[in-house]
Amino acid sequence: MSTVLPNGSLTQAAERKRGIGRALVKSIREYPMVYLGSFIVFVLIVVAVFAPWLAPYDPTKQFANGLTPDGMPVAPNHQFLLGTDDVGRDELSRLIYGSRVSLEVGIFATFISLVIGTTLGLISGYFGGVIDSVIMRLTDVVLAFPFLLLTMALVAVLQPSVTNVFIAIGVQGWGTMARVVRGQVLAVKSFEYVQAERAIGASTARILFRVILPNVLGPVIVLAALSVGFNILAEAGLSVLGIGVQPPTPSWGNMVSEGLLTYRFAPWMMWAPGTxxxxxxxxxxxxxxxxxxxxxPRTTTHG
Structure with a gap:
């Protein structure tokens, strides 16, 4: 049985715990999308990191009993929970390992776009004039090309591989990031704290990356989170077309591509990676x- 100390420390600790709990519940009610999205992303990352321990089999191993006597994929059963593919490989193992490729492409392609777009946006918005015009016209050129068409051309030049796929997607996807950052810099650079840094003789690099950049990161982080999902889809589209990640490396895109050929008699090959x-x-x-x-907060619709 607990004894309450004279200073009421146990009571205060309990109150703090209740306060934290109420704050968490309130936060979830106000921003449920953050918690739901974070949970999904966390699960995906855990699956990707621990794929060797979660996957029941080697994703490239072909099983003798992985095909029916007439050479067809095996339907989901107690041994192959998501069935097998058209060469007798376990679909669940390939799905788990495929999360690694999809997340790798999505995150690294976004990182490349983030670095290029943020740097050019900062320079364009801060200096203005001819530099701004040149960078924005270059951005217009990049954005004018259909995303998938230009990415296909880059991958074809670089040769299909996981590394080249995320490089091609990242290099082609910086335009929107640059425009967003430029717009934020134009609004921020006239603020008093930026003017104060100039007055004390701070270097341009310090003003750009130590003063302005932290104050424009909000929209950049939002756009980066959205870009990861888009880039995962872009990789899948390239793989479906046959110029993305190449077999036997498992990726959700080439798994969907394989499933398109067998969806009439083995629909699980397409539905599992598609889901x-x-x-x-x-x-x-x-x-x-x-x-x-x-x-x-002006955009929120929560009560």
Missing amino acids: ALLIAVLGFNLLGDGLRDIFD
């Missing part, structure tokens, strides 16, 4: 929408 893509993109989109509500 995984849907959940992954939904998770990052919910996270991005929730972060937008947090960084710009």
